[in-house]
Each structure stands twice: as C-alpha cells, then as structure tokens.
Amino acid sequence: MIRIQSLTFRYEDSKVDALHDINLTIPDGSFLGIIGPAGAGKTTIAQCISGIIPHAVRGDFYGSVVIDGLDSADTPLTDLSRLVGTVFQDVERQIIFPVVEDELLYGLENFGVPREKIEERMTFALTHTGITSLRHRTISSLSGGQRQKVAIASLIALQPKILILDEPTGELDPGSSRKIFALLQELNRTYGITVVVIEQKIMLLCEFAKRLAVMDQGRIIREGSVREVLGNISRLEEIGVNCPRVARFSSLLGEQIRQEISVCVNVEEAEREARRVMG
Amino acid sequence: MTDVFQYTPGDSVLHRMNPVTKIFLTFCICMAAFLTDHLSVLIFLLFLDLMLGVIAGIPRKAFSIFRGLAKISLFLFALQALFVRRGNPVFWIITDEGLRTAGTVVLRLLVVCLPFALILAVTQVSDIANSMVQVLHVPYAYAFTLALTIRFIPLFMEEMSGIMEAQAARGIEFDTKNILKKFGLLLPLCAPLLISSMRQTGATATAARVRGFSLRTADSGYKKYGFGLVDLCAAVLSIALIAGAAWIR
Ligand SMILES: Nc1ncnc2c1ncn2[C@@H]1O[C@H](COP(=O)(O)OP(=O)(O)OP(=O)(O)O)[C@@H](O)[C@H]1O
Ligand SMILES: [Mg+2]
Numbered sequence: 413m414i415r416i417q418s419l420t421f422r423y424e425d426s427k428v429d430a431l432h433d434i435n436l437t438i439p440d441g442s443f444l445g446i447i448g449p450a451g452a453g454k455t456t457i458a459q460c461i462s463g464i465i466p467h468a469v470r471g472d473f474y475g476s477v478v479i480d481g482l483d484s485a486d487t488p489l490t491d492l493s494r495l496v497g498t499v500f501q502d503v504e505r506q507i508i509f510p511v512v513e514d515e516l517l518y519g520l521e522n523f524g525v526p527r528e529k530i531e532e533r534m535t536f537a538l539t540h541t542g543i544t545s546l547r548h549r550t551i552s553s554l555s556g557g558q559r560q561k562v563a564i565a566s567l568i569a570l571q572p573k574i575l576i577l578d579e580p581t582g583e584l585d586p587g588s589s590r591k592i593f594a595l596l597q598e599l600n601r602t603y604g605i606t607v608v609v610i611e612q613k614i615m616l617l618c619e620f621a622k623r624l625a626v627m628d629q630g631r632i633i634r635e636g637s638v639r640e641v642l643g644n645i646s647r648l649e650e651i652g653v654n655c656p657r658v659a660r661f662s663s664l665l666g667e668q669i670r671q672e673i674s675v676c677v678n679v680e681e682a683e684r685e686a687r688r689v690m691g
Numbered sequence: 692m693t694d695v696f697q698y699t700p701g702d703s704v705l706h707r708m709n710p711v712t713k714i715f716l717t718f719c720i721c722m723a724a725f726l727t728d729h730l731s732v733l734i735f736l737l738f739l740d741l742m743l744g745v746i747a748g749i750p751r752k753a754f755s756i757f758r759g760l761a762k763i764s765l766f767l768f769a770l771q772a773l774f775v776r777r778g779n780p781v782f783w784i785i786t787d788e789g790l791r792t793a794g795t796v797v798l799r800l801l802v803v804c805l806p807f808a809l810i811l812a813v814t815q816v817s818d819i820a821n822s823m824v825q826v827l828h829v830p831y832a833y834a835f836t837l838a839l840t841i842r843f844i845p846l847f848m849e850e851m852s853g854i855m856e857a858q859a860a861r862g863i864e865f866d867t868k869n870i871l872k873k874f875g876l877l878l879p880l881c882a883p884l885l886i887s888s889m890r891q892t893g894a895t896a897t898a899a900r901v902r903g904f905s906l907r908t909a910d911s912g913y914k915k916y917g918f919g920l921v922d923l924c925a926a927v928l929s930i931a932l933i934a935g936a937a938w939i940r
Binding site: 462463464467468488489490492493494498500502504505506507508509510511514517518519520521522523524527530548550552566570 | 697698700815816817838839842845846891894895897898899900901902903904905906907911912913914
C-alpha cells in the first residue's frame with residue numbers, strides 16, 4: 413500500500429511548491445491513472461512514490477510517503493526500488509546500455525534474480541511487450557516507441573510489487589498504446605501488481621484504470637473511480653484536461669433534458685443511455 | 692561520424708574474444724609503439740591495426756576512422772616538420788630530422804588511437820565494464836563510470852551536431868575551411884553542451900540507482916567471460932609484439 417500524507421515538495425531554487433499538501437492512499441492491487449495538464453506535478457509525484465525524491469533530487473520535502481510500511485525518507489533508495497519499479501518520462505535517460513538485452517539484464521543481475529530464472533523473466537518481458545525480435549539490437553537503431561517498450565520491458569522483468577509509469581505511451585501509436593495498457597491490466601489482474609500510470613490519453617485510462625486522480629498546480633483536485641471523476645466534466649475541461657467525447661456527450665445530454673444520466677465511458681454505454689432517456 | 696564510437700554487431704573472432712584480452716592487446720600495441728623508434732616497425736603496427744579492422748569484419752569503418760585520424764595527423768605532421776631545427780635541410784626550413792620525427796610522432800598517434808576505436812566498435816560497453824569487474828576485479832563504480840562515459844560519446848556528438856545545425860540555420864557558417872575560425876565558433880557551445888550532458892548523465896545515474904546499482908558485486912554478471920584459444924593466441928601475439936619492439940628498438 414502507498415500512503416501519502418500532507419506531502420509538499422519544492423525543488424531547490426524554485427519559488428513555488430511543485431506539490432502542495434498531497435493526501436493520497438493507493439491500496440494494494442489498484443490500477444490508478446493520474447492525469448493533469450503540463451506542469452501539474454505528475455512527474456514529481458511519481459518520483460516521490462519511487463523514492464527518487466527525496467533521495468536523488470534536492471529540494472524541501474515535507475510530509476510523508478509510506479510504501480508497504482516503509483517511510484520513503486528513511487529507507488535507502490535501493491530498498492524502495494525492490495518494491496517500486498519506475499518507468500521514466502524521458503526514456504532516453506532511463507536506458508543505460510546500448511543493447512536491448514543488456515538493458516533488461518541489468519536490474520535482474522543487480523537484484524540477484526537466480527540465474528535459472530533470468531532467461532524466463534527476460535522472455536516474459538520481451539514477449540509481453542512484443543519486442544522479442546529486438547533482443548540483440550542496439551538502442552540507437554530503435555525508434556522512439558520501440559525504446560519506450562524496452563524501458564517498460566526492463567521493469568516488467570523485475571516484477572516489482574508496484575509499477576509506476578510516467579507517460580509510457582508518449583511515443584507510441586494508438587495500437588501499441590492499447591497493447592501496453594492491456595499488458596498493465598494483465599499484470600494488475602494476474603499478478604496483483606499495483607499499477608500507477610500517468611497518461612494523457614484519457615480514453616485509455618477510462619478503459620483500463622480502476623481509479624483516476626486529477627492533478628492541477630501541484631494539487632490533487634479529484635480522486636475516485638473513473639465514473640466519479642468524469643462526473644464533473646466542466647471542472648476537468650476548465651483546467652485543460654481533454655475529456656472523452658462520450659463522457660462530454662452524456663453530460664451535455666443530461667443538462668439538455670434535465671435528467672440524471674450516468675456517466676458513459678464508451679460508445680456502447682452512451683448509445684444505451686441515449687436510447688433509454690429518449691424512450 | 693557519430694557512428695564511429697558505436698557498437699557494430701557481428702560474430703568475428705574479435706567480437707568473440709574476451710574483452711579483457713582485447714584491452715590487453717590494445718595496451719600491448721600501444722606499448723610497442725612507444726618502445727620503438729623505427730618507422731618501419733610503426734608502419735607494420737599500423738598495418739596490423741588495419742588488419743584488425745578487416746578481421747573484425749568492419750574494414751570500411753576502420754578506414755573511415757583512419758581517415759578521420761589522418762586529417763588531424765597531417766596538421767600535426769606539418770607543425771612538427773616546421774619546428775624541428777636539427778638535421779640537414781631538405782628544402783626551405785624543413786630538415787630530414789624534422790621529417791623523421793614528425794613521421795614517428797604521427798604514426799605513433801595513429802597506431803595508438805586506432806585500436807581503441809576498433810575495440811569500441813566490436814565490444815559492447817557493458818561487456819567491457821562487466822569483464823573488468825569479473826576478471827580484473829576493478830571496483831564496479833569505476834567500470835560503470837567508464838561504460839557510461841563511452842555510452843554518452845555518441846549522444847554528446849549527436850547533440851553537438853544538432854546545435855550546429857540549429858546555429859547554421861541561423862546563418863552561422865560552421866562549414867568554414869578555416870580551422871581557427873571554426874574553433875572560435877564551436878568554443879561558446881561547449882558550456883551549454885557540458886551542462887546538458889551532465890544533467891543527462893545524472894538522470895541516467897539515477898536510473899541505475901533505482902535498478903539496484905549499489906547491490907552489484909563481481910558475481911552479479913549473468914554473462915561469464917571465459918578465456919579460449921583465441922584469447923591465448925591474442926595474448927601470445929601481444930607479448931610477441933612488445934618483445935619484438937623492445938628487441939629491434
Ligand atoms: N528539476 C526541477 N527543478 C525545478 N523545478 C522543477 C523541476 N522539475 C519540475 N519542476 C517544476 O515543478 C512543477 C511540476 O513539474 P512536473 O514535471 O512534475 O510536471 P508534470 O505534471 O509531470 O508535467 P508534464 O506533463 O509536462 O510532464 C513544474 O512547475 C515544473 O516547472
Ligand atoms: Mg511529467
């Protein structure tokens with residue numbers, strides 16, 4: 413479980429808080445999507461959960477982040493990393509080695525995964541991200557999207573209890589993005605891995621995430637199930653979050669006919685709702 | 692030019708050789724080059740370097756590295772030849788001694804630099820780092836720093852050419868033939884480049900930390916680096932080179 417209490421963080425040399433009084437609890441087995449405009453503090457909160465803040469980034473840190481009973485400020489970064497796997501927003505900086513296979517091996521070797529398990533873990537990560545054929549390629553010969561998959565694979569191979577991904581589909585086409593989310597869902601359902609994913613493509617979050625958190629200006633302004641959060645579309649659009657058209661449609665429809673309409677997250681639901689109220 | 696330092700996949704004898712042996716071979720070639728003063732021996736070593744490129748299956752790359760180095764060498768050769776005052780004049784202010792010294796220096800430079808570039812072309816940096824830790828028991832932090840440095844050379848160069856293109860688009864003439872002028876144009880770019888690459892290495896170091904950097908020991912490596920017949924042959928050749936160079940002098 414991740415418990416964030418009264419967390420405030422300000423980067424060194426910055427005049428404003430990047431995170432301001434954050435309170436958030438993420439139970440084991442959650443699939444949480446975090447959304448918000450640029451500069452909202454999404455990357456910062458991800459780094460707080462993975463322990464990179466306060467261990468590797470300087471700034472003023474108040475409040476606490478507790479992961480599985482370990483207070484992140486008092487626990488060495490390496491110990492936190494056993495629990496939390498992080499996929500960085502900037503893949504270029506995340507990838508350490510020039511060849512795909514080495515990149516995957518690195519964490520497996522360091523965390524002492526037994527030799528006989530290593531091959532199995534690598535195969536698992538490569539097949540599930542769909543990059544088996546890239547195993548021996550050099551990173552410099554890969555496209556942005558392929559690099560992103562390598563970064564994701566290198567963390568999946570480690571099978572951490574909690575997986576945090578900072579815009580993991582930023583460079584991916586819609587098809588690959590869906591596959592990555594389907595994979596995250598499988599990891600979440602089958603292995604009980606807690607998934608926290610920062611994502612701009614709200615449709616993907618609607619489809620795969622169980623809960624949503626909306627951030628703006630260093631605060632979490634809404635948190636709840638996907639439907640609860642999408643219930644207040646105008647507020648979301650105000651801060652610049654792009655809402656799915658079906659959700660906007662259902663809320664507009666509700667306003668027009670002055671009737672309670674449950675929030676729709678896909679086209680089929682919207683159709684059903686529309687037929688119901690139109691008679 | 693940016694791909695010069697990059698790994699070229701392959702299955703040649705040199706690719707399969709233990710990285711430690713490759714480093715030893717490179718080291719011995721350098722030693723031999725410094726032990727000898729004979730132009731003929733240096734030329735032989737240079738030939739050997741290029742042969743290594745052929746054996747590694749990357750003759751084109753080897754020659755392109757050679758060409759790049761040769762350009763710098765030509766400049767050095769001219770400087771040396773002009774400044775050495777000993778010996779008998781050949782023409783104008785150039786002396787035979789000057790030509791000989793210049794030739795030796797330049798050949799030595801080529802002989803020493805080429806194998807390093809070649810080794811990097813046929814060895815993955817992770818293998819260099821891992822084998823140094825496993826076989827030579829170099830502390831991992833040093834080996835990793837070395838690996839990271841090598842890893843960032845191409846990125847650094849990419850960024851450099853990116854900035855140069857951006858500047859060129861604003862009308863700055865980087866393609867000037869005047870070396871001094873070009874140098875003057877490049878100098879102001881160094882600071883921002885250095886800062887940005889330091890920030891990049893910092894982030895990559897964090898990426899390493901969150902994947903258990905501090906837990907790594909000499910036994911962590913999944914790949915084991917054994918020694919085989921090729922390594923024995925290369926070692927014998929390396930020692931023979933040094934012995935030969937010392938004997939001929
Ligand atoms: N290293 C840093 N030093 C100083 N300020 C920073 C640093 N990194 C981020 N910030 C500031 O902190 C705030 C939150 O940044 P953060 O990177 O968390 O936003 P984000 O929601 O991830 O945005 P994006 O969608 O662009 O990735 C921003 O105002 C940003 O300018
Ligand atoms: Mg971000």
